[in-house]
Amino acid sequence: MFIGAQVSLYPMTSDFVDVVKSGLTALTPYTDDLRIETDDMSTLMVGAPEPLLDAIRDLFAEAARRPEHVTMHVTLSRGCPGEPDDPSCHCEALVRAQDLLLEDRKALASEAVAAAPDLGVGIDVQFSLYVLGQDHHMDEIYGCIDFLKASGTFLKSKNFCTRLRGDAGAVFETLRQAFLRFGPAEGHVTIDLTASANSPSLR
Numbered sequence: 001m002f003i004g005a006q007v008s009l010y011p012m013t014s015d016f017v018d019v020v021k022s023g024l025t026a027l028t029p030y031t032d033d034l035r036i037e038t039d040d041m042s043t044l045m046v047g048a049p050e051p052l053l054d055a056i057r058d059l060f061a062e063a064a065r066r067p068e069h070v071t072m073h074v075t076l077s078r079g080c081p082g083e084p085d086d087p088s089c090h091c092e093a094l095v096r097a098q099d100l101l102l103e104d105r106k107a108l109a110s111e112a113v114a115a116a117p118d119l120g121v122g123i124d125v126q127f128s129l130y131v132l133g134q135d136h137h138m139d140e141i142y143g144c145i146d147f148l149k150a151s152g153t154f155l156k157s158k159n160f161c162t163r164l165r166g167d168a169g170a171v172f173e174t175l176r177q178a179f180l181r182f183g184p185a186e187g188h189v190t191i192d193l194t195a196s197a198n199s200p201s202l203r
């Protein structure tokens with residue numbers, strides 16, 4: 001299994017270089033568990049969903065603690081057939097998910113969100129889950145949407161995507177659970193997400 005994300009921060013300030021660079025310092029605790037490579041457009045992070053989503057959360061929370069409006073775009077992918085296996089991406093929750101029914105996976109996902117830490121940073125997210133190459137992909141998507149509606153971070157359904165709102169801790173746990181528990185454990189699943197904080201439209 002190969003699991004990872006391309007992540008780009010977009011701070012709405014002329015001081016954007018400083019916001020991106022200080023955001024990237026929040027990744028330092030994860031350098032043992034993730035392969036992290038930054039270039040001029042984005043930062044690649046490869047590794048298991050536990051450190052991966054924590055690192056993306058901390059990167060965004062670091063930037064969102066400043067007063068300026070900031071957005072982040074993330075492409076998450078697991079099980080892409082074209083990617084090599086990587087032992088650092090081993091995930092017990094995915095191995096166990098192979099034996100679990102959709103209803104059990106929804107319950108485990110909700111428990112994880114209820115136990116998420118509070119970071120004291122309010123954020124908005126909209127995202128789409130894509131379950132690729134599967135006959136019953138809509139069952140998985142509707143199962144995921146059921147979980148999202150009960151997660152405590154659900155804001156609304158929109159065309160093509162779902163809006164979440166809440167503390168960065170709960171919102172990123174919701175995203176991790178959507179990514180992990182829906183779609184086949186060995187299949188190809190991606191999430192396309194945009195996060196936003198401090199938008200002047202919400203003041």
Ligand SMILES: Cc1ncc(C[n+]2csc(CCO)c2C)c(N)n1
Nearest residue numbers: 007008009017020039040041042043
């Ligand atoms: C997470 C993340 N990684 C890389 C970039 C691309 N980028 C834009 S400004 C800048 C600092 C000056 O080189 C970098 C690396 C980004 N936007 N967000």
